[in-house]
Amino acid sequence: MEHDSTELKIKEAARKLFQEKGFEGVRTREIAEMAGINSALLHYYFRSKEKLFRIIMNESIQEMFAFLQQIINEPSTSLSHKIDEIVNGYLNVVLATPNLVLFVLNELYANPKLLIKESKIPSKFLSDSYFSRQIMEQLEAQSIAISPLHIVMNMISLTVMPVIAAPLAKHLYNIEDDNFRQLIEQRRTLIPLWIKEMLQIEE
Amino acid sequence: MEHDSTELKIKEAARKLFQEKGFEGVRTREIAEMAGINSALLHYYFRSKEKLFRIIMNESIQEMFAFLQQIINEPSTSLSHKIDEIVNGYLNVVLATPNLVLFVLNELYANPKLLIKESKIPSKFLSDSYFSRQIMEQLEAQSIAISPLHIVMNMISLTVMPVIAAPLAKHLYNIEDDNFRQLIEQRRTLIPLWIKEMLQIEE
DNA sequence: ATATGAATTAATCAATTGATTTAATTATTT
DNA sequence: AAATAATTAAATCAATTGATTAATTCATAT
Numbered sequence: 001m002e003h004d005s006t007e008l009k010i011k012e013a014a015r016k017l018f019q020e021k022g023f024e025g026v027r028t029r030e031i032a033e034m035a036g037i038n039s040a041l042l043h044y045y046f047r048s049k050e051k052l053f054r055i056i057m058n059e060s061i062q063e064m065f066a067f068l069q070q071i072i073n074e075p076s077t078s079l080s081h082k083i084d085e086i087v088n089g090y091l092n093v094v095l096a097t098p099n100l101v102l103f104v105l106n107e108l109y110a111n112p113k114l115l116i117k118e119s120k121i122p123s124k125f126l127s128d129s130y131f132s133r134q135i136m137e138q139l140e141a142q143s144i145a146i147s148p149l150h151i152v153m154n155m156i157s158l159t160v161m162p163v164i165a166a167p168l169a170k171h172l173y174n175i176e177d178d179n180f181r182q183l184i185e186q187r188r189t190l191i192p193l194w195i196k197e198m199l200q201i202e203e
Numbered sequence: 204m205e206h207d208s209t210e211l212k213i214k215e216a217a218r219k220l221f222q223e224k225g226f227e228g229v230r231t232r233e234i235a236e237m238a239g240i241n242s243a244l245l246h247y248y249f250r251s252k253e254k255l256f257r258i259i260m261n262e263s264i265q266e267m268f269a270f271l272q273q274i275i276n277e278p279s280t281s282l283s284h285k286i287d288e289i290v291n292g293y294l295n296v297v298l299a300t301p302n303l304v305l306f307v308l309n310e311l312y313a314n315p316k317l318l319i320k321e322s323k324i325p326s327k328f329l330s331d332s333y334f335s336r337q338i339m340e341q342l343e344a345q346s347i348a349i350s351p352l353h354i355v356m357n358m359i360s361l362t363v364m365p366v367i368a369a370p371l372a373k374h375l376y377n378i379e380d381d382n383f384r385q386l387i388e389q390r391r392t393l394i395p396l397w398i399k400e401m402l403q404i405e406e
Numbered sequence: 407a408t409a410t411g412a413a414t415t416a417a418t419c420a421a422t423t424g425a426t427t428t429a430a431t432t433a434t435t436t
Numbered sequence: 437a438a439a440t441a442a443t444t445a446a447a448t449c450a451a452t453t454g455a456t457t458a459a460t461t462c463a464t465a466t
Contacts, residue, residue, distance in 0.1 A: 006413080021313070024227035028454060038415055043455060102309055105367055109305060110224070112370035126375040147386060149376050150393065157364035162356045165308055167315035172329040173352050183350060190353065198397060209443080231424060241445055246425060 007045050009035040015056050019099040022106065023053050054118065060104055061119045067093065072131035079134040080192075080201055086131075087159050087191045091184070094163045102164050126152060135199070142200040151198060158191045210248050212238040218259050222302040225309065226256050257321065263307055264322045270296065275334035282337040283395075283404055289334075290362050290394045297366045298387070305367050329355060338402070345403040354401060361394045 013034035017026045028049050032039035046052035067089045071082055094101050108115055115121065126132055127149075135148035162169060162184060170180050196203070216237035220229045231252050235242035249255035270292045274285055297304050311318055318324065329335055330352075338351035365372060365387060373383050399406070 022225060022227065024225065027452085029452095039454090040416085040456080041414065044413075049454065098312070102312060105371070106305060106309060108370040109301070109367065112373075115370060115374045121374070123374055124377045127377055146389070146393065149372070149378075149386060150390070152376075153365045153368075153372060154361060154397070156368070157360040158357060161360035161364045164312065165356075165359070167311040167318060168308070169352070169356060170315075171318045171324070171326055173355075174327045174330055175352075183352060186349070187353070190349065194357070194397075194401060197400060230422085232422095242424090243426080243446085244444070247443080252424065 006035075006037060006041065010037060010042055010045060010052070011056065014052050015060070018053060018056050019060065019097070019103040022103070023049075054114075057104075057107060057114065058119050060100055061115065061121060063097075063100060064093070064104055065121055065125070072126065072129040075130055079131070079138055079199075080196060080203060082131050082134070083155065083192050083195050086155060087195070088188060090156065090159045091163075091188055094160050095184070098163055098166075101160055138199050138201065144200065151195065154198065155191070155195055158187070158194065162187065209238075209240060209244065213240065213245055213248060213255070214259065214262075217255050218263070221256060221259050222263065222300070222306040225306070226252075260307075260310060260317065261322050263303055264318065264324060266300075266303060267296070267307055268324055268328070275329065275332040278333055282334070282341055282402075283399060283406060285334050285337070286358065286395050286398050290358060290398070291391060293359065293362045294366075294387070294391055297363050301366050301369075304363055341402050341404065347403065354398065357401065358394070358398055361390070361397065365390065 010031065013031045014026075017031055017034065028042050029039050031052075032042050035042075042049075042052065046055070068086065071077075071085050071089070074082070077085075116123070132148050132152070135151050139146065139148060139151075166180060169175075170177070175183075213234065216234045217229075220234055220237065231245050232242050234255075235245050238245075245252075245255065249258070271289065274280075274288050274292070277285070280288075319326070335351050335355070338354050342349065342351060342354075369383060372378075373380070378386075
């Protein structure tokens with residue numbers, strides 16, 4: 001009977017370290033030490049560093065889209081409400097685990113095929129969603145001739161980018177952590193307003 | 204008399220590889236091979252892998268802000284014109300060298316002190332700029348009670364993020380390279396419009 | 407209790423790493 | 437042309453890497 005507490009400890013340590021320093025930046029001994037296990041166990045459970053990494057990678061991608069999945073295909077909520085929820089939810093994700101987002105972006109840029117071949121995020125995940133259709137209808141109703149993808153990209157960009165570029169922004173504007181955190185919190189209400197303005201949604 | 208063509212070849216190879224795979228992902232032998240030189244030369248010129256890396260790192264940061272410096276303190280151009288120039292210029296930078304941006308973001312997130320201690324980008328680089336003052340005046344004129352930093356963050360986010368998240372976006376919306384490139388080109392005119400709408404600039 | 411297979415450990419492997427040394431070659435100066 | 441300095445190459449260093457081995461402990465079922 002397997003009690004996977006050891007396997008889990010290894011995965012947790014690996015997830016933390018890989019997301020922080022990437023595949024090449026992490027030593028298997030480092031993972032073993034953080035997990036409090038003998039380094040041979042890592043290979044006993046996962047065969048190789050690379051196999052362990054791929055598991056962490058795929059789980060990380062899913063982690064990034066887990067909460068999106070619940071929202072974007074809900075037919076009972078308005079477009080406006082979905083915008084609020086997505087911006088709010090994504091800000092929470094990226095504030096709680098900023099390394100996750102950078103890690104995934106990096107890895108996918110270096111190896112775009114990973115997403116297609118291994119991950120469980122289906123292609124057209126977003127384009128076929130109810131959310132995307134709601135945006136399209138609103139754009140048509142207001143005679144705005146752009147792809148709904150622009151709106152989605154804008155939402156994610158405005159929400160995620162300032163957090164992962166925080167060290168840069170803090171320096172360029174010479175502001176402290178507390179102050180910056182306040183600015184980000186303001187964006188929780190500002191971003192939905194900006195997006196709705198782009199869509200000419202009146203409330 | 205030093206003719207630095209060798210030194211330059213090493214730096215060019217190092218820049219390309221470091222920006223692509225990060226410090227840990229690159230082997231000194233790899234740099235030497237790409238530069239077409241013996242690996243001992245790398246240490247002869249730069250003492251160590253780390254010293255070489257820091258040079259590349261600082262130059263990369265400067266590369267990211269080089270063209271900004273020319274624009275943001277020009278008193279003779281309008282705010283509207285600066286927005287056009289910055290979005291346009293940054294889109295060119297990030298399209299030409301998308302790895303550069305991801306590389307710098309990563310490295311600064313892992314080691315924020317690098318920016319403060321070693322780089323030549325001054326703190327308050329942006330907050331003290333003429334551009335920032337122009338934004339502030341416009342916000343006050345229109346009684347919009349937000350920090351000008353929001354506007355700057357929005358400009359950069361809308362411009363940069365979609366490019367570095369391209370593999371993700373392509374997959375989630377199931378679109379091809381050509382099509383995606385067209386979308387990005389559309390943003391060249393769209394982003395300034397959105398930003399000016401946020402600032403309530405009429406043209 | 408004993409047998410069986412899973413879980414764990416310590417020791418060690420070959421390969422690779424950044425770095426150094428030593429010697430040879432090339433360029434510059436005298 | 438001789439002397440000196442700058443540049444390049446080949447060989448090799450000790451340390452670290454991911455991975456494997458073989459022996460031991462543990463848990464569970466009979």
